[in-house]
Amino acid sequence: MPDSLTRESTTTSVIVLATTPAARLSCADGTLLDRIGDQLAAMPVRDVQIVPAGKGLGADLRGVASLARISSGPVVVLPADLVAHNEALALLLQHPARVSGALISYDAATAPLRPPVRVEGGRVVAAGSSFHTVPEANATFRGVLQVGESDLVTLADIADELAELADTGRFGPVSPVEAVDLLLVGLVRAGVPVRAAALGPLHCDRVTAQGALDGAIARLSEVDESRVRLDAAVKRDDGFFATFFVSSWSRHLIRPAARVRLTPNAVTGISIGLAVLSAVWFSAGTRGAQIVGAVLLYLSFVLDCLDGQLARYTRTFSPLGAWVDAMADRLKEYVVYVGLAIGYTAGLSWAHGGPDHIWYLAVAAMVVQAVRHMIDFSFAGALTDAARIGSSWARPPRSLLEAADAGRFGTPKKGVLGLARRMERESVLRWAKKAVVLPIGERMALIAVTAAVFNARIAFLALLVWGGLAMLYTLTGRVARSLA
Structure with a gap:
């Protein structure tokens, strides 16, 4: 023994x-x-x-x-x-x-x-x-x-x-x-x-x-092992906005947060608090309040990135933390929608959807985002189920005496999947592919900029147009991958 x-x-x-x-x-x-x-x-x-x-x-x-x-x-x-x-x-x-x-x-x-x-x-x-x-x-x-x-x-x-x-x-x-x-x-x-x-x-x-x-x-x-650990805490496959406008400097907050023993869940809670404050400022409806709300929303997203970076750096992951983080993203976004809509009415009647039907636009933006996430999560669940069922029906293991390993995984992809593979190899196209699906960073940036420069109506219209295109792109990709 x-x-x-x-x-x-x-x-x-x-x-x-x-x-x-x-x-x-x-x-x-x-x-x-x-x-x-x-x-x-x-x-x-x-x-x-x-x-x-x-x-x-x-x-x-x-x-x-x-x-x-x-x-x-x-x-x-x-x-x-x-x-x-x-x-x-x-x-x-x-x-x-x-x-x-x-x-x-x-x-x-x-x-x-x-x-x-x-x-x-x-x-x-x-x-x-x-x-x-x-x-x-x-x-x-x-x-x-x-x-x-x-x-x-x-x-x-x-x-x-x-x-x-x-x-x-x-x-x-x-x-x-x-x-x-x-x-x-x-x-x-x-x-x-x-x-x-x-x-x-x-x-x-x-x-x-x-x-x-x-x-x-x-x-x-x-x-330098400590430097490598810090670099590994920052996601390399994140969205364009998160990579270049957040993670480029939020990495400097990781070690201080770890030194004061902030937990990832605590950072998530602070992020939620900033998003609620952002919604409160948006609800005032004035130009100055819109700008303050946009800045608070950006800082909320910075902390949303920091909680994951801190979790990876300290290796303090948990299923509860991952679930709370995902739910917090939805909560923050929808609270901000409400604040924007309240601010746009500026004391006017909410009847018939408010001025310019702002409440209808807010609800439509919520629905589009909910459907997009449903497409993503339902597809991930389907893959898990297929893998579980497939393993029970799998063919016997390949012989351990087989000296040559067949290259069946190297089969070139054609059509939509082939285009996606080629986009991954081109830097500009790869970042465009990441941005077109309107990830959380791009959504927060879109809301902050349109609300600060224009108004809530423009923000909701931008979310509906970009979100609709993202939903169509994602759905096409999921169908193509399923058929392949």
């Missing part, structure tokens, strides 16, 4: 494969295995299971299988010949989703300890080893694999199957150093969704000799 170092904190377990001589290489504080143990001690893990060397690949894989079957939470498998930044390990061990994932680098230069993988849509769709090839590989696997609780049975079955193949020599000269690589191959071929956790500028390398170890440790000091 593997040696065990237990910590009662969370439900994540780590299996360290100390199955190669590199685990005993010398570091500043002992051996390389000791160094990894110290890193894991600072992570939110419950226990660390060490699989010792000397029993062969088959025995190592069976050890993983037995541990997977008794684990009650996510399991992380990593080799003891690993030199990595703490933040690199945290990309998996401290990610709130706790789903299956693999640490990858988009440096596609393969090596014996850097097997090729192909990543599409943030997932590993093909993985390789010395026995398995990957056509059109665009990244490399860096040795750290997390398996979500729902996938542990699959992991155990795959590990047992791999052990049998290794013991009978059907893989050829595959050594224990490839145990974690083979497990990733098996999970991907079994259809398990594996999130691709990208290293970015961080380092995570496996070593075989003392010189390589010393060089790998020296490279760690070349990267």
Whole structure:
């Protein structure tokens, strides 16, 4: 049985494969295995299971299988010949989703300890080893694999199957150093969704000799981990307005907010308060009040971005927080609609929809936004249901003895989806594609500018026109993707 170092904190377990001589290489504080143990001690893990060397690949894989079957939470498998930044390990061990994932680098230069993988849509769709090839590989696997609780049975079955193949020599000269690589191959071929956790500028390398170890440790000091963590807290795929007019400076508020121990939910609450104040100022109806309301609405959206950035920086995600944030966006927007409509009436009668039918326009804008969100969320729910049903009807896993990984994911797209793919490759078109769907940042900016410069009627008309086009664009894309 593997040696065990237990910590009662969370439900994540780590299996360290100390199955190669590199685990005993010398570091500043002992051996390389000791160094990894110290890193894991600072992570939110419950226990660390060490699989010792000397029993062969088959025995190592069976050890993983037995541990997977008794684990009650996510399991992380990593080799003891690993030199990595703490933040690199945290990309998996401290990610709130706790789903299956693999640490990858988009440096596609393969090596014996850097097997090729192909990543599409943030997932590993093909993985390789010395026995398995990957056509059109665009990244490399860096040795750290997390398996979500729902996938542990699959992991155990795959590990047992791999052990049998290794013991009978059907893989050829595959050594224990490839145990974690083979497990990733098996999970991907079994259809398990594996999130691709990208290293970015961080380092995570496996070593075989003392010189390589010393060089790998020296490279760690070349990267400012705190700066990388801050950069990662800011979404890179956000909307145009959020990216260039908010996140470009709101990032400087993240560390101060963390230092005073503001929680993401507290920031959300302040954002709601500013939106309510914005609606109050809009309800006054004067030009000066409209401008103040617009400024308050912008600041409310800044905090709306900051709460997510703070959550990613402090890694304090929760389902409740995500739900509250989504509901707060709708609440703030509709409260502002009411304030704008009240301000436009300026004490006049609300009968027959008020002057210029302003209340009808406000209700119509609410309906358009509600329908747009319904299209988005219902499609996401449909994808989840389809994946759940599809997994129960899925064909058997592809053979682990199949050396070539078919490139079925590389099929070129045509029509609407092909156009969307081409738009993603062009910077200007990519930003135009993000803006055309009228995300929350663009909506807040549209309301603030039109209300401050013109009036509520122009604001609602702009929302109806742009929102209608966005709804048509989104609906066309959802239909095309469903048919594809």
